[in-house]
Amino acid sequence: MTAVPAEVLTQLTVIFRNVTENEHAVLAEDTAARDVEGWDSFTHLKFITAIEEHYGIRFALKDVVGFRNVGDMCRAVLAAAR
Amino acid sequence: MLFDSLAFLVAFPIFAALFLYAPARLQPPLALLGSLAACVSFGWVTCAWLIVLTVLAFFLGQSLGRRSSGARLAGALLAVLAPLLVLKYTNFALTSAQAAGAWLGIALQVPHLYAVLPVGISFYTFVAAAYLIDIHLERVAPQTNLTRFALLTAFYPKFVAGPIERAGRFLPQVEAPKRFDYARIVDGIRIVGSGLFKKLVVADRLAIVVDGVYANPTDYRGVALVLTSVLYMFQLYYDFCGYSEIAVGTARILGYELTWNFNRPYAARSISDYWRRWHISLTSWLFDYVFAPTAAALRSWKSGAVVSGLMCAFLVSGLWHGAKWTFVLYGAMHGVALCIEYLTARPRKRLKQWVPARLYAVLAWMLIFGFVASVDVLFRASDIAEAGLYLRRLVTGLPMDLGFLLEHRFTPSAFKALIAGLPMPKTELLIAVVAIAGVELAAYAGRRQPFREVLLTQPVWVRWAVYYAVAASILYLGAQNAATVFIYQQF
Secondary structure (H helix, E strand, O other), rough: OOOOOOHHHHHHHHHHHHHHHHOEEEEEEEOOOOHHHOOHHHHHHHHHHHHHHHOOOOHHHHHHHHHHHHHHHHHHHHHHHH | OOOOOOOHHHHHHHHHHHHHHOHHHHHHHHHHHHHHHHOOOOOOHHHHHHHHHHHHHHHHHHHHHHOOOHHHHHHHHHHHHHHHHHHHHHHHHHHHHHHHHHOOOOOOOOOOOOOOOOOOHHHHHHHHHHHHHHHHHOOOOOOOOHHHHHHHHHHHHHHHOOOOOOOHHHHHHHHOOOOHHHHHHHHHHHHHHHHHHHHHHHHHHHHHHHHHHOOOHHOOOOHHHHHHHHHHHHHHHHHHHHHHHHHHHHHHHHOOOOOOOOHHHHHOOHHHHHHHHOOOOHHHHHHHHHHHHHHOHHHHHHHHHHHHHHHHHHHHHHHHHOHHHHHHHHHEEEEEEEEHHHHHHHHHHHHHHHHOHHHHHHHHHHHHHHHHHHHHHHHHHOOOOHHHHHHHHHHHHHHHHHHHHHHOOOOHHHHHHHHOOOOOHHHHHHHHHHHHHHHHHHHHOOOOOOHHHHHHHOOOOHHHHHHHHHHHHHHHOOOOOOOOOOOOHHH
16 A cells, blocks of 8 residues: 655645634544544535545545545545546 | 244254364355255245345456446446345336326226245345445455355345345455354353343234234324334334344354344434444445445535435335335435434534533433334334324324323323223233333443443352343243244345
């Protein structure tokens, strides 16, 4: 599995903080929805939509339902941006 | 061969002994052989469909593993879902079309499909569909050994009525050798005992009163129907929870771990909480394979995506339970309740700050309990008209019954008079209520740690008093009831 560049992880953390209005949220590569209070299915959808808007990309449905953690999201961002 | 049959009670220990002392490489074929032998007892048609679907899913899985795409997955899913769709829903679709035609003034002559619905098909079809989707999403690798794969769909403890296991959790267990482990086997027996108690002592006893009332709902009203609704809630729960525990317990005796399907569902204080506790393996299936893809595909609709996902998931849930409009409405009602809960999250959060926490919790619990009891009428009624009649008599009779109770100052004898006509001797009803109270107290005591583990920390006389009480209840209180099938077996 490829390592995730720190700047993508930092950017996703900023987006997540905006979506959840939680200034203290910290995301790591292995952070999953169950690890963060308030990260429910709707927050998940809002987060994905916000990432897509920020990077001007559109994730494949297969990717969206297959995300296991933040690392998977970062890798999908990198793949879509290529 | 059902879990509560004499044949099972005799055959299973012999099979378990043979299985646990067999060489590791022979255990998967032996488990499959035993499962198919049990399956034959439900009829050759059931067995044939199980084998056809299993072989089909195995080869489709291998094909998807070599090359997968959205179109190939759709084709594979259509192939494994086709038997279920045709056998379970053809007549429903045809009669619904005929009724719609009649409503529009068009007389339609529709044929009728004469086919037996194979036992367990709704369960193992969902298992197979999830396996194919998981291969497409690269969550699991396709299984290369047909015998081992066949246990995913056909493993006897779960093929009749679940739990709906996932390949990623179940298949690695098939590979591992199983050995005689005294502590594990005793634990499995305890779980089976708990399941038999729930089914034979409570659910089958409550079935007598519920069946009697639903056979003649016009003979009852108000309080008697409210009580019957609550009794049916517990009959349904104890019947399916009992089945699930026997499945988990028998599997554990053989060295397999199955998913727990229930976690005190009637303690829920929100409808989403209820679905996290009720039929957990189906709810998580619906969330992962219906809600998540629907909501993700429609994510630009924002809140609309969640609402659409919830409604799709719960309409599928309703239809999965049965090809009847009562089940469609049952699913729709739960879907609407979940949407309302989701859309009112913010005002409810504000309300929570104003209302004392305990009062809020009690009111929320009462609301959910009442909602589930009301909607379960749809689950039990044979058609919409019967459910309507039941609820109408319940609502119209309640003011009269409350007036009667008020007049008699809510005395126990006044309550007794209102339920005097229920088709069950009061002592039998009392046994059921005491048994429910005992089980629910045990479940409450075991909310952080399973009750059977809590029991292990007690003095030996307490443990054995409980074991004897459960065993004696099964033998002497359960034996008086006529054998009934498990409710979820029909799905």
